[in-house]
Amino acid sequence: MENKKIKRDAVLVLLCIIISAAVYFIINIYVKKDGAYAVVKVDGEIIRSLELNKNTSVIVHGYQGGSNIIVVDNGQVYMTDADCPDKLCERTGRISRTGESIVCLPHRVVVEIQGNTAERIDSVVQ
Amino acid sequence: MKGTKESQRIYKMVMCGVLTALAMIFSYIESVIRIPLPIPGIKLGVPNIAIITVLYVVGTKEAITVNFIRISLTALLFGNINSFLFSMAGAILSMLTMIILKKINFFSTVGVSVAGGVMHNFGQIIAAAFIMGSSAILYYLPVLIITGTVTGAIIGAVAALVAERVKRQAEKNL
Structure with a gap:
């Protein structure tokens, strides 16, 4: 049971980091343009x-x-x-x-x- | 936890007092530490060690109370109305998430703390975007979620150790 929970924790951590990193790069590439x-x-x-x-x-x-x-x-x-x-x-x-x-x-x-x-x-x- | 009803009641009361004090000291230490990243609302979340300990050792209602008192008193002592509003928005979301995740028993303390850290940053940045009338602030969200995840994991691991020891002591003494 404890081992299972630790695995789930790891999945949660990885998901958070991967999704945010992806969003971060998408914002940097597609949203940010030279401003006026x-x-x-x-x-x-x-x-x-x-x-x-x-x-x-x-x-x-x-x-x-x-x-x-x-x-x-x-x-x-x-x-x-x-x-x-x-x-x-x-x-x-x-x-x-x-x-x-x-x-x-x-x-x-x-x-x-x-x-x-x-x-x-x-x-x-x- | 064994012991008479009365001694349990006193135990809970003392624990809440001690951990509120601890949470406030952690809040102060956190406000002194300067994180090298210039991101609004970035924090280590150290007071969460005390809050998670209350949540796991004493109870849900007590954890909400301790957190609310901690935020009000630290804002009064070291902060201002802005910091109070932002922490409150973060804390409500983070508390709710941690309580639900603890109830469904799906994650260990680390997972609960990570979700709490992420939701704290989430609530805080949304409150800031509203109050300051600027959606551009939301672009800080990805970085804040990553930092919330990393600090949340560390804080959760420490909180698990603290909670386990406090529980063991309580069982010995009651």
Whole structure:
């Protein structure tokens, strides 16, 4: 009985790893493309949309205080100087492909890369 | 477990207290350890050692209670409202999965812990995607499932050893 259970455990572990690895590669190959815009959201609301081909840097104020500096440099986006405790967003590094994101959970700030969709830009530039 | 009703009741109460304290210390240690992967919500799941021990040695109701108290108190002491919401979403899903899998007796502690770890990450990332209004966060899911599986397996193996020893001690003393 115990041996049987250990075998089932092993099957579960292998299945989880194989399925996730497969999904990971599918996302990387088919979903991620070169992006055009970086959309900045705070607490679920889009507050900025930055063109990836224009170098810039903006300060974003997080939900319930705190700030992050978002830099666009040569088609890549990264975060610097966040005053959150974990600095996870700074450690994420540079992103440039659609579906990639930088997340700052404590400030509820997300930067996500999106492709070239015209209607989205219109709704952002109010 | 032998012993009178009264001594069993006291035993359960003391076990829950001790393991809640242990789970909180584990939560704190976990919050200090920095995992080199920059993935939101990535965690070792060390407090689950205590939770699984409660689940296997004391009981289902007690495990739910201990986990709920652990999350509330750690959020109050070391966290914030965000971390509370995310852990709560993860914990509810993970607790449910572990309780069901333990009941149907299909996996050993390792399998139960793996499923718990994976579901914890799953619940957490879905809550984050909702709260932050960003479906892009879901792309972190495959990596989080892999890390949840690996850490869950290790935590489950350790929890099995702990639970076995605690049970043996209880049988000796009651």
